[in-house]
Amino acid sequence: MLGNRELLGLGPRALREVRGAGIGMVFQEPSAALNPVFRVGRQLAEALRAHRKLTKAQARARAIELLGVVGIPEPERRVDHYPHQLSGGTATPRRRTTRRWTCAACRWTTGRSARCTR
Known part of the structure; x- marks a missing residue:
């Protein structure tokens, strides 16, 4: 159950609609969440477009915005980095990115909740 909705048998x-709007997964190990072969942006x-009707340009703009929201410096430049390039000696920026990446497709990124910004 998620709220009043039975998930078993969907x-x-x-299930894809529920995953994008009501639930998400936060990986404990950031390096396991982001594919090292693809750029963070x-x-x-990809997560945004899977659950929202966005063009590639709109999704990229939102990705840049989300990186900025979680405190990644220079999000316009960092959006084109690979996951291993986000770590400036600590895993904190990478962890923030994976948290935002997880929440990117959920409804909380619209500003309705601070759950994904902490």
Whole structure:
């Protein structure tokens, strides 16, 4: 159950809607959440586009915004970095990015909740 909605027995399409709007996963190990082969912005944009009707340009702009929200310096430049390039000696920026990446497709990124910004 998620709220009043029974999840057991939902088909793939319905589950995808729930995953994008009501639930998400936060990985404990940031390096396991982001694919090292793809740039951070591409991965954020992919999550956004999977659950929202956004163009590539809109998703990229939102990815830059989300990086800034979580305190990644120079988000316009860092959006094109690979995950290993986000760490400035600590895992904190990478951890923030994965948290935002997880929340990017959920409804909380619209500003309705601070859950994903802490």
